[in-house]
Amino acid sequence: KAQKELYFHNPMWPGEAHSLKVEKILFKEKSEYQEVLVFESSIYGKVLVLDGIVQLTEKDECAYQEMITHLPLCSIESPKNVLVVGGGDGGVLREIARHSSVELIDICEIDKMVIDVSKKFFPELAIGFEDPRVRLHVGDAVEFLRHAPEGKYDAIIVDSSDPVGPAQELVEKPFFETLARALRPGGVLCNMAESMWLHTHLIQDMISICHETFKGSVQYAWASVPTYPSGVIGFLLCSTEGPPVDFMHPINPIEKLEGALQHRRELRFYNSEMHKAAFCLPSFVKREVKAL
Numbered sequence: 001k002a003q004k005e006l007y008f009h010n011p012m013w014p015g016e017a018h019s020l021k022v023e024k025i026l027f028k029e030k031s032e033y034q035e036v037l038v039f040e041s042s043i044y045g046k047v048l049v050l051d052g053i054v055q056l057t058e059k060d061e062c063a064y065q066e067m068i069t070h071l072p073l074c075s076i077e078s079p080k081n082v083l084v085v086g087g088g089d090g091g092v093l094r095e096i097a098r099h100s101s102v103e104l105i106d107i108c109e110i111d112k113m114v115i116d117v118s119k120k121f122f123p124e125l126a127i128g129f130e131d132p133r134v135r136l137h138v139g140d141a142v143e144f145l146r147h148a149p150e151g152k153y154d155a156i157i158v159d160s161s162d163p164v165g166p167a168q169e170l171v172e173k174p175f176f177e178t179l180a181r182a183l184r185p186g187g188v189l190c191n192m193a194e195s196m197w198l199h200t201h202l203i204q205d206m207i208s209i210c211h212e213t214f215k216g217s218v219q220y221a222w223a224s225v226p227t228y229p230s231g232v233i234g235f236l237l238c239s240t241e242g243p244p245v246d247f248m249h250p251i252n253p254i255e256k257l258e259g260a261l262q263h264r265r266e267l268r269f270y271n272s273e274m275h276k277a278a279f280c281l282p283s284f285v286k287r288e289v290k291a292l
């Protein structure tokens with residue numbers, strides 16, 4: 001008998017549960033790193049879940065993929081070399097492809113099952129892997145960054161899952177130091193940075209590490225993602241020492257990018273006004289998350 005609903009309880013959002021009506025379970029297996037689940041929901045399209053945490057749904061993935069990609073890439077003149085850490089669903093790759101200035105897209109995803117599952121069930125995202133500029137590395141990003149040439153990248157996007165499990169190391173200081181080393185002067189980093197309603201301590205810790213590691217600017221932005229418990233997800237943007245980066249004013253606006261809008265698929269969430277608005281923070285965040 002098909003399950004009627006899936007309930008998502010998780011230590012990442014203690015004391016509350018998020019539930020989605022299920023039409024059909026499409027895939028459920030344990031990879032070397034995590035449990036991978038795909039199901040057809042009644043109102044959000046297909047849903048990808050890793051270790052019980054919703055990573056994306058067809059209906060609202062645009063908010064996350066577009067914001068995590070264009071907030072950094074529209075903040076610098078003409079990004080050429082970009083690295084994606086995680087992002088095995090391919091959505092960030094799809095968004096980077098809108099930037100004609102980009103010449104190389106390295107992606108380091110630890111779990112091959114995520115890539116294969118995305119290609120099978122989420123072709124709208126996995127299309128990102130078809131771009132000829134993409135070089136796929138299946139493995140641990142900690143290792144990958146250790147061997148990355150110094151100052152190689154203009155931008156790095158860390159599209160990770162939560163720091164409980166395979167992505168634990170991706171919020172620790174040593175990793176941020178390798179990210180800073182791999183970026184050119186004035187290069188930019190964008191991390192997934194949890195929920196301002198639920199994780200201000202974790203966000204504060206990440207911001208403290210980034211202020212020590214990145215001598216440029218550090219800014220927190222957020223977007224509405226209805227299928228993430230608490231309904232929001234944050235982004236931490238950092239720039240290395242060098243040409244100053246003003247994240248709040250996109251000097252490389254997506255509306256002016258040749259081909260970005262004519263791209264196979266229209267932008268559904270991001271635009272330059274949403275870019276600026278994303279950095280406007282509630283008073284409690286300004287207070288609790290010092291040094292913003």
Ligand SMILES: NCCCCCc1nc2ccccc2[nH]1
Binds near residue numbers: 055160161229230233
């Ligand atoms: N790599 C795709 C994004 C992963 C973030 C998933 C996520 N969304 C959340 C909302 C509230 C608490 C924890 C969360 N973790």
